[in-house]
Amino acid sequence: MARPNRPRTVLVKRHGIVTRITHALNVVFVAVLLMSGLQIFNAHPALYWGQASTFESPWIAMTKAEIGDEARGITTIGSLRFDTTGLFGWSGREGAREPRGFPAWATIPSWRDLAAGRRWHFFFAWLFVANGLVYLAWTVLSGRLKRDLLPTRDQLRPGRLAREILDHARLRFPKGEAARRYNAIQKLAYLAVILVLLPAMLLTGLCMSPGFNAAAPWLTDLFGGRQSARTFHFLSAGLIALFVVVHVAMVVASGLWNNLRAMITGRYAIQPGEPPR
Numbered sequence: 414m415a416r417p418n419r420p421r422t423v424l425v426k427r428h429g430i431v432t433r434i435t436h437a438l439n440v441v442f443v444a445v446l447l448m449s450g451l452q453i454f455n456a457h458p459a460l461y462w463g464q465a466s467t468f469e470s471p472w473i474a475m476t477k478a479e480i481g482d483e484a485r486g487i488t489t490i491g492s493l494r495f496d497t498t499g500l501f502g503w504s505g506r507e508g509a510r511e512p513r514g515f516p517a518w519a520t521i522p523s524w525r526d527l528a529a530g531r532r533w534h535f536f537f538a539w540l541f542v543a544n545g546l547v548y549l550a551w552t553v554l555s556g557r558l559k560r561d562l563l564p565t566r567d568q569l570r571p572g573r574l575a576r577e578i579l580d581h582a583r584l585r586f587p588k589g590e591a592a593r594r595y596n597a598i599q600k601l602a603y604l605a606v607i608l609v610l611l612p613a614m615l616l617t618g619l620c621m622s623p624g625f626n627a628a629a630p631w632l633t634d635l636f637g638g639r640q641s642a643r644t645f646h647f648l649s650a651g652l653i654a655l656f657v658v659v660h661v662a663m664v665v666a667s668g669l670w671n672n673l674r675a676m677i678t679g680r681y682a683i684q685p686g687e688p689p690r
Contacts, residue, residue, distance in 0.1 A: 425593060427681035429555070435548040436676060442541040445533060447654055448521040451514070452530030458502070458514025460647055464638030472644070475502040477512035484510070538618065545611060561595060562604060568597035586667040592683045606656055610649050617646035 428436075459471035471489070475497070478487045486502030488495045498504075504516040517523040521533050552558045567573065577598050580586070587596060595603070619625045620633045620642035636642040664672045675681040 422682050422684055424680040424682055426679055427593075427675040428679045429551075429557075430679070431548065431551040431555075432557075433676055433679060435544050435551075438544050439541070442537050442544060443653070443657065445521060445537045446541060447650060448519060449530045449533035449537065450650055452520040452522065453527065453534060454647065455514040455520060455525070456527045456530075460644045461640040462637065462644060463640050466640055475514040477503045486512075538615075542615060549607070562600055562607075564597045564600045568600070573597065581663075584666050589684060592681070602656065602660075606653065610653050610656070614646060614649040614653065617642040617649065621646065 457466075458476070459466075459468075459474035461467055461471050473488075473490050475486070475488050478485050484498075484503055485496055486498040486500065486504060488497040488501045499510070500516060501514060503510055503512055505511050505513075513525070520530070522529050552562065574597055577596050581598055586592070616632060617636055619629075620636055620639060626633055626639070633639055633642055636645055671682050
């Protein structure tokens with residue numbers, strides 16, 4: 414009995430050289446920025462709203478507390494209070510713990526050194542900005558912004574969006590010809606990061622520079638004060654970290670090797686005969 418013909422796998426071009434290089438550099442830059450940023454945060458592991466720090470009422474804080482005769486790590490978010498011993502507030506090896514917001518393994522450098530953390534952070538921040546400008550310029554000039562990243566009117570139909578969200582929740586990913594292009598969920602997520610989160614993180618970071626405050630005090634006022642800008646900086650960085658985690662999870666779930674090959678060689682494997690889902 415003859416076997417049915419299986420769809421032939423075809424390698425198609427998915428990512429250009431500029432996308433692949435800037436993506437690889439961003440992996441390094443974002444990791445260093447997040448870890449050095451946590452080192453800076455650990456110098457005062459609390460966040461506030463407004464212009465000045467109201468030490469008695471932070472909206473989030475990671476501290477060491479003595480409960481009875483035992484030291485505990487306590488994280489407060491508004492009126493909520495959590496015991497986070499060993500992770501936030503009071504961390505390290507058993508018997509050698511110390512009071513610090515985020516644990517040593519999550520910061521650069523791992524030991525307490527605010528000056529070193531700031532140097533790492535500022536140096537890689539400008540590398541990250543330069544890399545981002547190269548990517549953005551190439552995306553616009555090559556036509557990729559309109560061709561690959563802007564969702565079409567059809568993709569934005571409520572029914573189609575709802576179906577794509579449901580498919581993602583069920584880990585059902587586009588197949589066949591539909592896999593050649595980003596779907597609306599991917600496009601909206603990438604645009605939110607590129608056009609909203611990254612600019613917000615950059616601008617709020619500038620708000621914490623005394624020199625920039627003197628040159629453009631209106632920017633700090635735009636975010637509601639210096640401490641509000643610090644809070645927005647922390648939140649935007651946290652959302653970018655969340656995006657990275659979800660992005661990596663989706664890469665693994667939708668085909669780790671195929672996605673890695675696309676980012677390394679630019680080629681992505683599809684099966685043309687398989688109908689879109």
